[in-house]
Amino acid sequence: MSEPLPPATEKVVRGDLASEVRSFGVLQFSGDRRVKNQMRGIFTWLPSASSIVERGERLYAVDDMPVFLMRGELPAWREFKAGMKDGRDVRMLEENLAELGYVDFTVDEEFTEKTEAAVKRWQKNNGLPQSGKIELGRVVFAPDILRIKKASVRPGDPAEAGAEVLQAGGSQQRVTTEVPEEAQELVVKGAKVEIELPDGKRIPGTVSSVGAQKLNKDNKKVVPVSVKLSSPGGVKNVQSADVIVVLSRVEAENVYSVPVTALLPLEGGGFGVQIVEGGKVRRVEVKTGAFTNGRVEVSGPGISEGARVGVPKL
The missing domain is CATH 1.10.101.10 (PGBD-like superfamily/PGBD)
Structure with missing residues (x-):
């Protein structure tokens, strides 16, 4: 007998599974000059x-x-x-x-x-x-x-x-931040990052310089980093603002992933998901991998890009 339809479904996605490292920064204009x-x-x-x-x-x-x-x-x-x-x-x-x-x-x-x-x-x-x-x-x-x-x-x-x-x-805006030691490998010069503004909007940036490791005020090892904004117009009408620098760390490359909420515990241990197709539901066992940002890497029978799996209703 087929299982009842779940309250909602989500697609299986194929791609890199990345986690985020976030550090506080300050957006300001660079190019100070004394006339x-x-x-x-x-x-x-x-x-x-x-x-x-x-x-x-x-x-x-x-x-x-x-x-x-x-x-x-x-x-x-x-x-x-x-x-x-x-x-x-x-x-x-x-x-x-x-x-x-x-x-x-x-x-x-x-x-x-x-x-x-x-x-x-x-x-x-x-x-x-x-x-x-x-x-x-x-x-x-x-x-x-x-x-x-x-x-x-x-x-x-x-x-x-x-x-x-x-x-x-000058007119060039930049962000200065201090990245935790454990994320140092993510901030090489030229690396792409995102800047999260106070209103939640994200704009692209590029690491322009990386300083020597030091201890911050909390006695933790950090790396000073400067980020140049990639958008030509920068952030208009902003002299200075507190922002968040978002760095991406790839946890798994080119994998299938589903929302963590799609996982169902199996009686014998492990996890399964509900595959929804043609108005019918079948539960299949999956092997899990990397977890990040509310998603989990999965593999198993029926897991393919675009397949729909059951999830709780939001």
């Missing part, structure tokens, strides 16, 4: 904390004249003007002018008459004297946008060459 001034005069305007400054926007002002942010890896170190020696800084300036819409020149390392003309147009549009020259300090180069953390001076303070003006961070 130094090269102008002389009086600071007349400074950006507010948490504001974002992008390419071509004013970063601060001296004597009521703005200093602008531009993109580049090399710090500004000399005045830009006709007849100056060719250099990488000239290319950086021309790349920025082109990105801002001033395009009537060839982007290269030479400051030409056409570059000078583009500079004059840029100066006119930004309320600067149209000299065709850019004095040292009028533009600040940074690799990315700047997220202002705080100003190191106040309006009315004297502006001196080499003095720190702003403390800022």
Whole structure:
């Protein structure tokens, strides 16, 4: 006589059976930078904390004249003007002018008459004297946008060459965490992980650096780890947040698994499951393997991918 139908069924799944190792971390922006001034005069305007400054926007002002942010890896170190020696800084300036819409020149390392003309147009549009020259300090180069953390001076303070003006961070978000010693093999550089946000959403990440093993405040061995977010936009509107770094450990590869609740104890010992097919139920004995995340590896007659097994009703 066939057994009665179970209250619910679940599919047999084939694939890797993985467990999760979870560690607490902090999501924050990396790329901290201290902006130094090269102008002389009086600071007349400074950006507010948490504001974002992008390419071509004013970063601060001296004597009521703005200093602008531009993109580049090399710090500004000399005045830009006709007849100056060719250099990488000239290319950086021309790349920025082109990105801002001033395009009537060839982007290269030479400051030409056409570059000078583009500079004059840029100066006119930004309320600067149209000299065709850019004095040292009028533009600040940074690799990315700047997220202002705080100003190191106040309006009315004297502006001196080499003095720190702003403390800022970049646009790249990262997560720092400390992984337990027993999970150290899961966090090699380049390993894929998931970041669980406070709202429960998960986003992908990649291990970018692994530090030397140390003792944490609880005197347990841990490994410091940094994780770079894989999603291009990162997490919007978040300056800092407590998150969970989720690491996956493969317990069994390419196996059949069912929910643990599908297991039924057999009279002679061991476990079986109910195979449901064509409105009929048959109980079969199964051999169990790895257990993880509420699932169990099983093998036996009738166990195949997509087969349905009985489970309690949720």
